[in-house]
Amino acid sequence: MHVQISDLQFHYPSSSSPTIRDFSLYMQEGEIVSILGESGSGKSTILRLIAGLERPEKGSIRVGNQVYCEDNRSFLPVEKRGIGMVFQDYALFPHMTVEQNVMFGLKRWKRTERLQRVDEMLELIHMEEYRKRYPYELSGGQQQRVALTRALAPKPSLLLLDEPFSNLDAHLQQRIRDELRDTIKHTGTTTIFVTHDEEDARVLADRVVLVEKGGVKQVGRPCDLLRKSLQDRYQQTPIQV
């Protein structure tokens, strides 16, 4: 579903200056957009606003033909938005098995459909034999896959990922990244993911949004944007071994 975000404005109660200012973004259905920026630039906050975990002071968010929020007038609570979110540390429910975690968002489905969906999803990530395990019995990469599956299972209209690879070591990161791309493309879900790794953005994203101090600095295709910044970097450090 297409996404239309315009002029978001937000600040945390404890900060005096706006955390997010005039953030706008338009996305086509099925597009994968990466939000790139320095630490503290407001990337996570943007995702929280889209998810409905924070409430913007100004601006609007529409997904498909649903209005998520519009200035101060309307605000659709998180649980009504039908978004999927993967948290930085996954936040898998420790008291539930893999299967129960994945099923958590399917409570309004019919029982047979629910079971079928869980099978299908676990198959997709090749984790059928782990269905009865608890999160602490899984490796980091497996947890990440379960978290992704849990978010995708209810067929969200929009998927939000907050630094999904930051807890993984480098070579695992690559594998999971490819898997993630396949999974997302397979389901055709519109996706926004936050990262500060340019390689992530290059491999995964159709488009990249560079944020700085809570606002959009640049938008473009990864190959255009990132090549340029790589060039900048090479110019700064000309000696390469």
Added chain:
Amino acid sequence: MTKSHFSVILHVDDKHSHLTKMIINKGPGIMKMKRKLPTTVSGWGALALFFVTILSLPTLFLIFRVFQPPSENWEHIREYMLQSYITDTLLLALWTGVFAVAIGTTLAWLVSAYDFPLRGTLKWALLMPLAIPPYIGAYTYHGMLNYTGVIQVTLREHFDTAVSQRYFDIMNMPGAVFIFTLFLYPYVYAITRAFFASQATSLVENARVLGSGPVRIFLRVVIPIARGAIVAGATLVVLEVLNDYGVVSYFGIQTFSTAIFQTWFAFGDLDAAIKLAGILMGIVFILLFLEKLLRGRRQFSYSNTKVSPLKPVPLKGWHKWMAVFYTGIIFTLGFFLPVAQLLYWSFLTYEDIFSNTFLALIRNSALAAGISAAGVVIIAIVIANFARMSKGWLPALTSRLTVLGYSIPGAVIAVGVISFFISMDEWLGAFYSSVGASTNLVLSTSIVMLLFAYIIRFMAVGYNSIEAGFDKIGMKFNEASRTLGMGWTETFLRVDLKMIRPAIFSGFILVFVDILKELPLTLILRPFNFETLASMAYRYASDERIQEAAPASIFIVLVSGVAMFIFHIIIEKEPN
């Protein structure tokens, strides 16, 4: 007992300062959309406010009635007695505070900074005196020291010496200070030791490197940096002294607690009792204010990023044995000796005492404590969840009011609750007669009154535990659940509640044990013929049947001792 127990007062103050105003819907909008979240929040909020109001009503009632025109008795009390109530209460509190601080901080420092034989065991053993309620300690010591007690008998029979009775009399002011100090110093000890263990120790280590001697370091560095912790511990000690009824009435000392009891029971003058309670509450508020002042702005948080525990320095030679002797003697006096004596007396009397009546006592105690503890935990969960789901002054105020009861002395709560229930009965009188009741003292003679007072008094203990549980899991699971389509209430039931189970469990146990030991509320508010272990032990003791009081007392001591031990293990084992 556990940290959460001790931190009752410590953390309340600065907890919610960061909460700021919730952004609420303004202006017109799409009704259907904006309604859902506020409805759930306000549902929880309404329930939380309802509980807080009910719990604060007796106190508000009391404050309101303090200003009513005085009775004749009151003029008499004010003119002839009030001054001595005030001086005796304050003297008792002050001296106990001073000695408890002296013993508590030196012990905590010794155990934290030095290594000596048995240190590992003594570290937690020094907490154990807290398992003995002071009133039980008081009559145990009296029993040991009096003419037929173990000490005088030994002296007479084995050493053939008879010392003047004067030296064995502890039923006076110094005696009460001794008892309170011995059984309450662990508050200071525990908080300061936790402070030494968790706070930056670089200051101390620097001082060591710079060549300051140990005494100098203790007085010039340790005491000043631990000031907040010491003041917090001392405040808890003083609050316990003000709360006490058992020790002072047994020793015949006139304090506010005993005075409130007398005016109410002997003179039947509730109005005068209310006035006394009002003054005592005023003293408590001044105390809490002083605490804030003394603790300073820093609220004893020197926490910096690198927390390295202090490395204990091994003691050598006679220093080593001095340390063992000092810590050992405090443990012996504060726990080992009284427990041994109680066990011995129980051994002498258990055949007469262990009967169906004793079982009934256990059942009464367990039921009263169990029901109230469950009430505390449920109310605490509702209020803590409200405080966490919405921001602003309202939830902040709510959680503050919730923990207020812990600083209010039992006698004050009792008077507030009684007058509140009597008014309720008057108000419901017409209703009672319409359903054909023969009396219109229904609520005020029922056990509901006692359970209600327990809940007010120990709310803070349960609340702190639950709140710590919520803090520990944080918001991320809750948020994850809501992004998966669960509302607040569903999330609470399916995620939060399951995850805070350990906190619920420990909150319940802490409150349960506290209620088991509780005396003043129990004595004033228990229904006719309803005895608990605590009230029965006290009754036997005040009838000078000290040996018969032992089985009930040892039961209380063992249950709280075991609970403390378990918590100690949990806390020590738990990774940071």
